[in-house]
Amino acid sequence: MCAHSRVEANMQPDDALDLKAxxxxxxxxxxxTPSIGPEIIKGSMDELENAVMKEVRSWNVDDGQHGAVFASLAAKAASIVEFCYHNHTFxxxxxxxxxSWFFxxxxDIASEQSLEDYQRRFLLGFPQEDPVLVHLNTTLGRMYNYWDPICANLIGCAALECLSGTLLENRPEISKMAVRPGAISWPKYLRTMSGVGPGYSCAIFPKQTxxxxSAYIQILPDIGDYFCLANDVLSFYKEELAGETTNQVHLRADTTGKHPKRVLIEMVEEVRDLHIRITTTLEExxxxxxxxxxxxxxxxxxxLLLGFSVSSFMIQKCVASVN
Known part of the structure; x- marks a missing residue:
């Protein structure tokens, strides 16, 4: 947000702030700036989606809908990867x-019991009760084929943290608890656990290229924060329409006593600062x-395209036309 826009926003009453703006x-x-022509990457996205489904079908697990549920997860996972990691090898x-498919x-699907027991069984070498989560172990192990061992470790740790973060978010006593004003670190702590930011940050830098x-390790924390903050801002419009009040924006509003729209403005400014800092740090x-x-x-x-966000009122077409 430019300085002029920030001044205008600060002068407006909270309720008058334009959420879309x-x-x-x-x-x-x-x-x-969105580009046009989604067909540019549709072929490669379909190929990636098919490869994911080939792996999933090899597990011989029934999703109860003749594979349609698992296929929908593969489509979303392929979209994320084809756009964000466009130049990686297949x-x-x-x-x-x-x-991504596992997240x-x-x-959306895994039972609370299977998630609660996953890490214990993983550490003790016991088989997983969920026939799908059995294969998460192998997926995490394959990361060492493509990333530096430290990055592969971080990618795996992010997955385990996501399990705990998801369980926390879904616990009734957590989702219903009143957030204390002094717990200013709680919103970021919960978001970091469930956000998988460290995993997706490391994935940007496979060891082959x-x-x-040392070329990128110092900026990984900022990329992780960017990943979560940008998503929280872009998803807020849809969540606000749905009446959701347990997201990052509302949690931060509860701990700071600020209006959610004011918090949203602050988050946009944080993303802007992260964008500048990451780009500057990587200049050399x-x-x-x-x-x-x-x-x-x-x-x-x-x-925008996956409906995490504001695509309903802003973007009709966009594609990762990057080199």
Whole structure:
């Protein structure tokens, strides 16, 4: 959000702030401009989706809908990867897409009991009761084929944290609890656990093309924050229409005593600052910078297209036309 826009926003009563304009300002803050022609990547997206489904079908697990449920998860996973990791090799894309597929499964389908018991069984070497989660172990293990061991560790740790974060968000006593004003770190803590930011940040830099981890390691925390904050801003409009009040914006509003729209403005400014800081920090690392720009542009685009966000009133067509 530019300085002039911030001044105007600060002068308006909270209820008069234009929610659509605030969300749009995020795209301006990161210099995002939608392009046209989704057919440019449709073929490669279909190929990736088919590869994910080939793996899923090999598990011989029935989703109760003749494969339609699992296929819908594969379509969303393929979209994320094709846009955000457009220039990765196909094998690397398949690994990230399967990784993403599991998060949709965890969020939408997996039982609370299977999630609560996953890590205990994982650490003790016991078989998983959920026939799908059995294969998460293998998916995480494959990350070492394509990423530096430290990054592969972080990708795996992010998956385990996501399990705990999802369980926390779904616990009735957590979702219904009054957020205390002094618990200012709680919203970010919960969001970081469930957001998988460290995993998707590391995925930007496979070892085949980014052999020196020192070229990007210092900026991974900022990319993780960017990943979660940008999504929270872009999804807020839809969530507000649905009456959701347990998201990051409302949690931060509860702990700070600010109006949710004021919090949203602050989050846009944080994303802008992260955008500048990441780009500046990577200036002397051209390969890492190019990979980041591909991810950033694609992430903004896919967030709009997947309905996490404001696409209903803003963007009709966009595609990751990045090199």
């Amino acid at each position: 605030i969300v749009r300002s995020l795209l301006a803050a990161v210099a995002y 094998e690397v894309k398949v690994s990230i897409a399967l990784y 949709f499964y965890i969020d 980014h052999r020196d981890i 690392q051209p390969e890492a910078l190019a990979a980041w720009k591909t991810f950033e542009y694609g992430y903004m685009c896919v967030a």
